[in-house]
Amino acid sequence: MPDAPSSRWSDLERPALDGPALAAALIKDSGLWRSLEVVPEIGSTNAELVRAAGEDAAEGTVLVAEHQVAGRGRLDRVWTSPPRAGLTVSFLLRPDVPAARRGWLPLLTGVALAESVAEGTGVLASLKWPNDLLARDGRKLAGILAESTGTAVVVGVGLNVSTTAEELPDTGTSLTRIAGATVDRGPVLLAFLRAVERRYLRWTEALGDPVLSGLAADYLAWSSTVGATIAVTLPDGSIVEGVAEAVDWDGRLVVATSEGRLDLASGDVRHVRTR
Secondary structure, three states, X not given: OOOOXXXXXXXXXXXXXXXXXXXXXXXXXXXXXXXXEEEOOXXXXXXXXXXXXXXXXXXXEEEEEOOEOOEEOHHHOEEOOOOOOEEEEEEEEOOOOOHHHHHHHHHHHHHHHHHHHHHHHOOOOEEEOOOEEEOOOOOEEEEEEEEEEOOEEEEEEEEEOOOOHHHOOOOEOOHHHHHOOOOOHHHHHHHHHHHHHHHHHHHHHOOOOOOOOOHHHHHHHHEOOOOOEEEEEOOOOOEEEEEEEEEOOOOOEXXXXXXXXXXEOOOEEEXXXXX
16 A cells, blocks of 8 residues: 555645646637746745846736745735645736826726636636735635836736635635635636736726726626725725725725825735724
């Protein structure tokens, strides 16, 4: 009898991604994606593409890591995941839109992620402004980080797929935990990137107009922040409390407070009471 595996997860339960097959399927007939590479391990996919952007890498470059050892979220938080337990992907864009409208890119990415996860796995999630995909119980499924460098924006996504309760913080969850079944990462990745392409091309054709492109309405449909009572920790450490009323034309969160309305470009949101 063969020895029992040292981990409850076997390679069959966490198979490696087939990079060449995924690249061929994605790039064929694509109006945006130019390359897709899967690497076994990297410090940070975002950091690597920011470096590549400085060397004039093409728009539509996609980098996926099976294991990211120095991943970062917003506010320089650490993002970690066991090898092959999630999707860690970054892509390079060069949007020809007014600079202020770039604030919609992480929101656009969130909508594409929520749509593709729902369609591919049946898991219904919501979006917490500006960068989190949440399960229905409020636990975090994914984080999004957008970084500008010159004319480029690098967008990174970390999605928990097969991560177990023991491997997650109390505030996190995964697609497998919610769905109660194994989730194949390859189809989820392709569906997500194709959803990003559809929305990105429509948004850039509208010169970043979130209303004309339909992005604003769709974002509100997925948002669990707009309409909620929230507390926002600002970059300087101060806390703003109020009701999230809207997202404006530049992707800023409009918050009604006791001292008036504020338009926030960044901040760490906590939902106090959802709508």
